[in-house]
Amino acid sequence: MIQTSFRNWALDETPASRSQANWGRRYRIWLSLKSNPLAMIGLGIILLFALLSLFAPLIAPYDPSLQNLGNRLARPSAGHWFGTDELGRDILSRILFGGRVTLGMVVSVVAVVAPIGLAVGCVAGYMGGVVDSALMRITDVFLAFPRLILALAFVAALKPGVESAILAIALTAWPPYARLARAETMTIRNTDYVAAYRLTGASRWRIMLRHIAPLCVPSLIVRTTLDMSSIIITAASLGFLGMGAQAPSPEWGAMIATAKRFIFEQWWVATIPGIAIFMVSLAFNFLGDGLRDVLDPKQN
């Protein structure tokens, strides 16, 4: 009942207020996303992992750091669905709690990277000239380093840990966002509607912030979701190399790292976190592809 009345309200061809028009646009985007099965599978997996991580303390059968040396490297069983690791800790619990660390890192990285990339790209693209050259050369410097190497160097210079890993990944991840936002801005800045806004006497900052940046956001969102998997993998790699989350913390990459010694005899210890990384990465890719189809500004 409420659902149908929301539907009718949102899809009204002649909205009567600002918020109705906005909700109408959002609802249409949602409807077209909903019709894409792969994107919905991706979204479902992401939501599932997010909920599982969020409610890990309630769901997890064991304390993730509870050691039971008498039950080391146990096979998956009714008591331990995913088995136990080299210190007899329950892998399922560690995966659930590890989701908090790994997904938390990814979200923090994106929260830092996307706004920085957007700001740098918009300013460079709209201002042009010296500002553009300066900002883009800085971007090039960061782009020139291989991602993992720069992150490694950065973490090594600070002290290994989750926070420095986030900073390091953010530092290496923003340049492509800036490039993307700049390219979008350069096509937008010469359009007639931007010219029309210049004719209101609005300042350059106002035009960038209110009229250009919002148009760059959809492609950045798409880029972000497609980039999520590589951020997860970088985070996991840092963990694997001992530069990310530190030992007792159940970060997925770190879990694989410590399990590498038993990978042939006790396959589950490394495989389970591997599957978790694989599923989340794939899910973000599906969602990203779906969002690209829906949000592409050239389509509507």
Place this chain on the structure above:
Amino acid sequence: MIKVDQLRISFGTHEVVRGVSFDVPRGGSFGIVGESGSGKSTVLRAMAGLNEDWSGRIAFDGNSAPLKRPPVFFRQVQMVFQDPFGSLHPRQTVDRILSELLLVHTLPDIEKRIKQALSDVALPQTVRFRYPHQLSGGQRQRVAIARALIAEPQILLLDEPTSALDVSVQAEILNLLADLRQARNLTYVLVSHNLAVIAHLCPQLGVMLNGEMVEQLSTDDLRAGRTKHAHTADLRTLSINLEEPA
């Protein structure tokens, strides 16, 4: 009201407007006709303040316009663009498009002004919260005109305002522009490649060719064939030949 004197505009080393001068009296309407590349739109954009690489003199109401226009300038002079599909922000509602100038200048009564602007251009109030892609071409161009008129400017610069529209919609927009000019004593500069459109709206026109205004004449002289420059005569002949059905 408008005085343009020896206007020169260059893109890099290439001079696209080479010394154009004309005057438009208050409440008058001046047409600029020419082919693409003749520099006619460039003149208009420089007048609007969208291009800062010009020399010469552009004056509105006796005041020379500086290269960089102060915000208050845009309450006096506004512009309507050719393509109504490209001149409205694709992700903003009509309401937001119309309110921007009012917000920038912190003018009062935004609500009332938007309603008034919509009714001035004969759009129903129901389009207010719609997005440009939900409107027809003619409706979009009306929104663009409403946006230009929202702060009651005295001068409207029109860049091919009907060339992207169907002929039936073109007639409606041209009538609207004529009515608005009369009702508000607006001064128009209209740029078009269509001689018939110019002749319909402007009693006086200039013909541009390769960055120069090769002739200025009244529409009556044009109709009577009292042209001086060969290009004007060519355009006239062509327009006459094509406007009559075979």
Place this chain on the structure above:
Amino acid sequence: MLVDIKNLRIAFETRTSRFEAVRGVSMQLGTEKLGIVGESGSGKSLTARALMKLLPNNAKIEADTLSFDGIDILGASERGMRQIRGKRAGFILQDPKYSLNPVKTVGSQIAESWRTHKKGSRKEAAEAAIELLDQVMIRNPRKVAAAYPNEISGGMGQRVMIAMMLAPDPELLIADEPTSALDATVQAEILRLIDDLVSRRGMGLILISHDLPLVSHFCDRVAVMYSGRVVEELKASELVKAQHPYTKGLLNCMPSLMHPKERLPVLNRDAAWLNP
């Protein structure tokens, strides 16, 4: 009969709605010049595109007859259509900028089009390209053949498109608003060129436009479309005798240089026009 269309219907289906854009159009064309005139959304372009099966995927085509030179288009395979498109029927679009490949010279694109359909050596193709450029009245064909699309003007680009379409000696030319992106003087030249080439080669022409008086100069017959139907079809020379109020309205609402009007008459759309 080169083209035979009977009761053509084109509908677009979305999740929730069905929209009929063309509602029962019939027209026939021999080796003559037919103009299709109407506003945007009248279905004029869709009708021509249906003939080449160049419609978006969500479009549903139905027709009692839709044939090109006796070939049933509705039943034709994609492979069969490729034999017609480009080879036996050329299609000229509004803006040459988007139809030409920006990284190849004009000459090589024409030569390629010639070779795909004519099977000859590279050298012959290059010669044919220059010959074709000459036919579309380009003054310096060798120079233009070596140019890239961004180096030539819009009018020149449209000539090049025409040359490309003429390469395989098609029997039908469909021109969809071929000149609305061009200046008035160039517009007339291009239309005159098309007119001349079509007459000389004995081809059929479908010229789609929103400008009724303009079209009437270059066509034998004009079909006026309104909201997915042909409301009136008449000889171009008898346009002044048009009966349908929509046709008359289209003619009257144009501003005129020689017959100044205080106000332009506006089309008062009659609901009865939708269902004649």
